Amino acid sequence: MNDVQVVIMAGGQGSRFWPISRMEKPKQFLSISSSGESLIQATARRVASLSPRAPLVVTNVLHEKLAREHLPEASLLLEPLGKNTAASIGFAAVALRKQGIDPIMVVLPADHSVTDEGKLLESLQAGISLASKHEVMVTIGIKPTYPNTGYGYIKKGVPLGSDGFMVRRFFEKPNVERAIEYCKSPDFFWNSGMFVWRASVILEAIEEYMPQLYEQLLTIELALGTALEKSTIEKAFQEMESTSIDFGVLELARNCAVVPAFDFGWNDVGSWDAWAEHFKKDQKENLLHGDAVAIDSSGSVVYSTGKFIALVGVEDIVVIDSGDAVLICPRSRVQDVKKVVEHLKAEERTELI
Amino acid sequence: MNDVQVVIMAGGQGSRFWPISRMEKPKQFLSISSSGESLIQATARRVASLSPRAPLVVTNVLHEKLAREHLPEASLLLEPLGKNTAASIGFAAVALRKQGIDPIMVVLPADHSVTDEGKLLESLQAGISLASKHEVMVTIGIKPTYPNTGYGYIKKGVPLGSDGFMVRRFFEKPNVERAIEYCKSPDFFWNSGMFVWRASVILEAIEEYMPQLYEQLLTIELALGTALEKSTIEKAFQEMESTSIDFGVLELARNCAVVPAFDFGWNDVGSWDAWAEHFKKDQKENLLHGDAVAIDSSGSVVYSTGKFIALVGVEDIVVIDSGDAVLICPRSRVQDVKKVVEHLKAEERTELI
Numbered sequence: 001m002n003d004v005q006v007v008i009m010a011g012g013q014g015s016r017f018w019p020i021s022r023m024e025k026p027k028q029f030l031s032i033s034s035s036g037e038s039l040i041q042a043t044a045r046r047v048a049s050l051s052p053r054a055p056l057v058v059t060n061v062l063h064e065k066l067a068r069e070h071l072p073e074a075s076l077l078l079e080p081l082g083k084n085t086a087a088s089i090g091f092a093a094v095a096l097r098k099q100g101i102d103p104i105m106v107v108l109p110a111d112h113s114v115t116d117e118g119k120l121l122e123s124l125q126a127g128i129s130l131a132s133k134h135e136v137m138v139t140i141g142i143k144p145t146y147p148n149t150g151y152g153y154i155k156k157g158v159p160l161g162s163d164g165f166m167v168r169r170f171f172e173k174p175n176v177e178r179a180i181e182y183c184k185s186p187d188f189f190w191n192s193g194m195f196v197w198r199a200s201v202i203l204e205a206i207e208e209y210m211p212q213l214y215e216q217l218l219t220i221e222l223a224l225g226t227a228l229e230k231s232t233i234e235k236a237f238q239e240m241e242s243t244s245i246d247f248g249v250l251e252l253a254r255n256c257a258v259v260p261a262f263d264f265g266w267n268d269v270g271s272w273d274a275w276a277e278h279f280k281k282d283q284k285e286n287l288l289h290g291d292a293v294a295i296d297s298s299g300s301v302v303y304s305t306g307k308f309i310a311l312v313g314v315e316d317i318v319v320i321d322s323g324d325a326v327l328i329c330p331r332s333r334v335q336d337v338k339k340v341v342e343h344l345k346a347e348e349r350t351e352l353i
Numbered sequence: 354m355n356d357v358q359v360v361i362m363a364g365g366q367g368s369r370f371w372p373i374s375r376m377e378k379p380k381q382f383l384s385i386s387s388s389g390e391s392l393i394q395a396t397a398r399r400v401a402s403l404s405p406r407a408p409l410v411v412t413n414v415l416h417e418k419l420a421r422e423h424l425p426e427a428s429l430l431l432e433p434l435g436k437n438t439a440a441s442i443g444f445a446a447v448a449l450r451k452q453g454i455d456p457i458m459v460v461l462p463a464d465h466s467v468t469d470e471g472k473l474l475e476s477l478q479a480g481i482s483l484a485s486k487h488e489v490m491v492t493i494g495i496k497p498t499y500p501n502t503g504y505g506y507i508k509k510g511v512p513l514g515s516d517g518f519m520v521r522r523f524f525e526k527p528n529v530e531r532a533i534e535y536c537k538s539p540d541f542f543w544n545s546g547m548f549v550w551r552a553s554v555i556l557e558a559i560e561e562y563m564p565q566l567y568e569q570l571l572t573i574e575l576a577l578g579t580a581l582e583k584s585t586i587e588k589a590f591q592e593m594e595s596t597s598i599d600f601g602v603l604e605l606a607r608n609c610a611v612v613p614a615f616d617f618g619w620n621d622v623g624s625w626d627a628w629a630e631h632f633k634k635d636q637k638e639n640l641l642h643g644d645a646v647a648i649d650s651s652g653s654v655v656y657s658t659g660k661f662i663a664l665v666g667v668e669d670i671v672v673i674d675s676g677d678a679v680l681i682c683p684r685s686r687v688q689d690v691k692k693v694v695e696h697l698k699a700e701e702r703t704e705l706i
Contacts, residue, residue: 019663295692308678308705310372310693313686317667319679325661326672326679333666339648340663352661 004051004128005103005199007092008074010040010059010067010110011082015341016271016334019325020303023353027269028110029066039269040070040110046117050106050124056095057110058088080233083240085193086248090206090213093199094221104131105202107195113278115265123261126163127196134160136257137205137250138196139167141189142266147179150270150335152191152246154258167256170246189258191246192266196259202249209252216240271334272318272327276301286311290321301331325352357404357481358456358552360445361427363393363412363420363463364435368694369624369687372678373656376706380622381463382419392622393423393463399470403459403477409448410463411441433586436593438546439601443559443566446552447574457484458555460548466631468618476614479516480549487513489610490558490603491549492520494542495619500532503623503688505544505599507611520609523599542611544599545619549612555602562605569593624687625671625680629654639664643674654684678705 014027021027028040037045044055054073061078068076077091089107096103106124114120127138141154150173157168170191174182182188207214216236223232241248250256269275279287279301286294290304297311301318309319318334320327329337344353367380374380381393390398397408407426414431421429430444442460449456459477467473480491494507503526510521523544527535535541560567569589576585594601603609620627632640632654639647643657650664654671662672671687673680682690697706 019661293693293696295696296686296689304679307674307676308372308702310678310680310696312680312682312689312693314670314681314683317670317681319681321660321679323660325663326657326674327663327665328667328670328672328681329665330667333649336649336665340646340665343646343648343663349661 003103003132005053005096005101005105006044006047006051006055007089007105007107008040008043008055008057008071008110009085009088009107010057010063011079011088012109012111013060013082013341014111015338017275018337018341019320019322019327019352020305022322023062023350025066026063029063029070038070039113040067043108043110043112044071044074046114046120047106047108047124049121050128053103056092058092059110078233080237082242083237084242085245086206086210086213086243087237087240089195089202089245090210090217091220093203093206094217095224096199097203098221098224102198102200104128104196104198107197109193109268111269112193113265113267113269115267116263119262119264120266123259123264124194124196126259127194130160130163130257130259131196131198131201134255134257135201136160136166136197136255137202137253138164138257138259139250140192140194140196140261141258142192142261143263144179144183144188144190147176147183148190149173149176149179151268153179153182154189154191156187156189156258156260160257164257164259167250167258170251170256172247172251189260192261193268195245201255202245205249205253205255210241210243210248213240213243213248272301272303272320272329272337273331273334276303276318279303299331356456356485358406358449358454358458359397359400359404359408360442360458360460361393361396361408361410361424361463362438362441362460363410363416364432364441365462365464366413366435366694367464368691370628371690371694372673372675372680372705373658375675376415376703378419379416382416382423391423392466393420396461396463396465397424397427399467399473400459400461400477402474403481406456409445411445412463431586433590435595436590437595438598439559439563439566439596440590440593442548442555442598443563443570444573446556446559447570448577449552450556451574451577455551455553457481457549457551460550462546462621464622465546466618466620466622469616472615472617473619476612476617477547477549479612480547483513483516483610483612484549484551484554487608487610488554489513489519489550489608490555490606491517491610491612492542492603493545493547493549493614494611495545495614496616497532497536497541497543500529500536501543502526502529502532504621506532506535507542507544509540509542509611509613513610517610517612520603520611523604523609525600525604542613545614546621548598554608555598558602558606558608563594563596563601566593566596566601625654625656625673625682625690626684626687629656629671632656652684 014021153171155168156165276287279289284298292302292309299316367374506524509518629640632642637651645655645662652669
């Protein structure tokens with residue numbers, strides 16, 4: 001198994017988790033459980049048995065200190081600015097190639113949660129098995145449990161032994177009718193954002209489908225370990241397009257595979273709505289964390305860091321109190337929380353971002 | 354005009370204004386305007402020209418210090434516990450009789466606001482004129498502007514000269530169909546809770562319609578100025594029924610009159626909804642006070658005492674942040690805010706009440 005390299009993608013700003021998640025301490029460095037372990041620490045710990053190598057963490061240069069504190073054993077790749085997952089994954093792949101190795105990369109977002117760690121490992125092992133045998137890019141696919149319109153969906157194609165399937169097609173965030181249809185079908189999976197592929201395979205695909213990014217990555221690769229490393233990375237990232245690996249590569253490539261995940265209780269912790277599943281729930285489906293009461297209210301989420309919060313007569317509302325800011329938003333609108341961060345940026349209220 | 358005695362009813366706890374209004378400093382002692390003047394100070398100042406006498410303030414014994422600070426010139430009557438308006442008004446009336454006088458009482462709640470003070474005075478003068486000429490109990494009636502179902506309504510009867518009308522009937526909080534009907538009719542008025550009557554006239558009516566309260570008031574009257582004053586008042590208030598003057602007396606008596614108010618911009622400041630009319634309003638009818646932003650939101654009310662509050666995608670929501678507590682409630686449910694106070698009492702969370 002020393003052919004495996006865990007790569008943790010920790011570059012996000014977590015602006016959908018405002019006001020708790022801040023520029024200075026984004027979501028992946030927050031602890032979600034009573035154990036006090038942060039999301040990124042949990043991510044690394046769960047997959048530690050996959051490889052004797054230390055994990056490789058791609059994160060923003062702003063978060064270098066945090067990353068070192070949370071994962072002292074990890075190797076860090078520091079991005080001068082976030083340019084989405086294609087750039088981060090490509091950066092990791094050329095850094096590995098520069099070391100003269102071509103491991104199987106197990107790429108994991110830093111901000112997800114899992115309830116059954118054994119089944120997560122089984123699923124990733126199936127992905128590693130596929131990526132060892134074939135020159136494929138593997139996505140871990142989650143069986144949809146409800147018609148989420150915020151996720152990407154994957155339709156499976158022909159089987160690849162007992163471990164998985166070729167991908168027939170990727171589908172971007174569907175409308176609700178489509179999402180309902182996909183949920184009913186045994187052929188569709190959510191794209192978990194967990195990937196397995198050999199470094200050379202993803203680099204070849206980037207070269208084919210994102211040639212400009214590939215050029216920029218080559219410049220970085222050449223400069224790594226030299227006096228020009230920092231300035232070259234800065235310049236390259238300035239110029240890079242911001243594109244996801246899904247959109248830039250996977251949706252175009254024909255060598256994509258999917259491993260139907262064993263049911264490991266995946267939660268992408270992509271918004272307050274998802275995060276709240278970890279709070280205690282009352283009889284009326286209110287998820288309350290901290291000092292709060294819900295009177296004549298249902299389906300609502302409250303996160304308090306100290307103050308007493310009272311709901312009276314509300315339904316499906318999210319209330320998050322970080323101490324210096326309070327967010328109020330319907331559950332159906334949690335994806336738009338990032339608009340507050342945009343507003344604060346425009347107003348230059350850096351103390352609140 | 355030295356026959357007039359202003360009586361300010363300041364016994365309320367203002368629990369519908371939680372979390373800003375607290376046991377230790379209820380609504381009437383909060384300032385609403387940028388001038389810093391409290392509601393009770395504004396109430397006294399507006400009617401100061403009606404009488405050379407200092408106002409008589411009926412308030413809870415807990416608020417003696419606050420009342421003295423806010424209105425140093427006033428005479429205080431301290432209630433050991435709140436027993437609604439019949440008790441407070443009766444207490445004031447026997448205290449005046451004990452002084453050997455029988456003035457015309459102008460009874461005002463401490464917690465209302467008025468935009469045209471000149472017209473308020475004209476309306477009260479009309480009430481004083483009626484109460485001087487006739488043995489009537491006068492209510493200042495407000496022309497309804499929308500079908501509020503939380504107010505009492507008054508139907509006017511035969512005219513009493515040019516100043517007002519006899520009351521045909523009082524109507525308790527109507528359902529919405531009734532309220533719409535009342536609004537359309539020129540014969541209906543809101544009961545403002547501002548009253549004008551001679552002390553002897555209201556005492557006679559209390560004797561007739563609330564004989565038990567009258568007995569208790571007599572005991573108090575006898576004890577006033579003696580060593581037994583405090584203990585007698587305490588015992589009497591313990592035993593008193595909690596009844597409003599409207600329900601206990603006015604709805605039963607046949608000598609009630611109504612003065613249709615000149616349009617003085619009355620607001621009873623009875624809930625956050627009403628209070629919010631004093632905040633600045635954005636283009637989407639959001640009323641924001643303090644550091645707040647409303648994104649994709651409309652018709653909402655935010656009151657912040659310091660923290661930044663962000664609304665995303667909400668409609669007709671009230672958010673009040675007092676520093677140690679936050680309330681979230683639909684505008685249609687502001688009357689139920691007192692349920693939070695009841696909850697906190699049951700939980701013995703006195704620090705939040």
